[in-house]
Amino acid sequence: MTLHAPRPLGASDASQAEWVARVRAGDEAAFGAMFAAYYQPLCRFALNVVGTADAAEDMVQNVFVAIWERRSELEIRQTLRVYLYTAVRNRAVMEVRKSRTRERLRRLHFFGGFFGESGSVSPAEAPLAQAELADAIEAAIAALPPRGQQAYRLHRDHGLTYDEVAQVMGISAKTVSVHIGRALLTLRKSLGQYLAPVIGLIVLR
């Protein structure tokens, strides 16, 4: 079985650049396409930081409004993907700092129930059914420490490369790989025994 690095979301680097050029020229259709491609993933990403769907959606919408309003001066040096995720992340971090209640913790605790006491899991008699496994994995990811969780989600779910994750989070690519490695070690500790064994391991790039 071959294990691939996750395919990036949305478009290739080239078509991302083309979208930016078209939006800069005022092309509404390109703006709409960009919106449709990135809105949901960006909201999900924001949700993991701020904790409420409303705040997440509001934030992401405002990022797009700002892009359209300043479209003639739009200058994106990195990939569009990095620009969008960074913009959302910056707003989200500011928002969390401003708000006194940490809503995010509420979401973490909701998922924590699956594991009972933090970390300890009762031994499974048989591997979990598909849907239960997805929930268990999501719960385990939600229980990861915040920065490691963010790095993991950006790479696994949103398909950003290590470099892109590094740019969005403002850290080095090396730190990103440490985060992800650590995340996998933790996840495997709580979930490992639920997974059917993986036969063989082919990992060369």
Next chain:
Amino acid sequence: MRHESLSESELDDETIARLGRYATGTASAEEALAVERWIAAEPGRREVVEQMAAVWQRSSERPNAIGAAEFDVERARLAVKQKIRWRRPKPSPWSQFAAAAAVVLLAAGGWWMAHPPRAGAGDRPEWIAEHHTGRGELRTVVLGDGTRVTLAPGSALRQARFGRTRDVDLTGKAYFQVTHDPAHPFVVHAGPVETRVLGTTFSVTARPGEPGEVVLRSGRVAVTATSAKKITRAILDPGQRAIGTADGSLELGDTDVARELAWTNGQLAFAGAPLADVVRELGHWYGLSVAVTDSSLSHRRVTGAFPLDSSTTVIRALAALVDARVVQRGDSILLERRSRL
């Protein structure tokens, strides 16, 4: 069998990073070799790394990892359009008259300075659209800003041109899911009760002759009851209900929101409600006049949920529950106590 042998604290960052890249399929050839050597050095390590790879692989199978089911793109698109429109500086046709007008207003005693106009206060919003539901009809409309309004049967919603505030007028009952925009408050006018939205999901009931009611599901709303003599204002938290009367007072309490909003899913739910109230609610829903003749019957308490299909079925079920008879008199339906034989 799990091996406890691998303790993360024993590993340095470099090794952790390498194991991660190996398990995610992004290790270079040299890194992969180094990892293989590391694995071979101790029993139990292979299993750990294989499990890391399995978690990585299986975690790509989570169906809602990037919000496909959670966020409504079309609704958001409308909201973004609206936000863009609001922020566009409007070319003012009155700018040339503004200076003259200011002089006139000041000359009139500086009234505007002392009483700056408050949005909604006495202003008559310009109604530009109207939605109605008939008997037994449940409909959800989406407003220009993406707000979703679910109207109960026999309700009417009027919408104003959205400007600094987003105003709607309601008769009947509706459930609101308001697009979040703190810069442009969403205001529901319902008889003597005005609800100003600070957050998102709530229901408003405003039937002529009955007290107005607001039930808050999530977010925050400010509710104001107005009469000629009195104005009462309160801010609701989720799970609370406010009842506002025409004399300008508000009564606050906690309520079971799921039960109060069951109608949005085509069910009416009650917990210990007096039969008279249940019958009145059903009457609103089906556009019928349903009454209870016997006072001892009207005080009976009803607990249960009724799926709202045909009026006959529901009324019969209700009658059976309270041991009453259904009598049709003209176009009214009466529930009568069964006479003892």
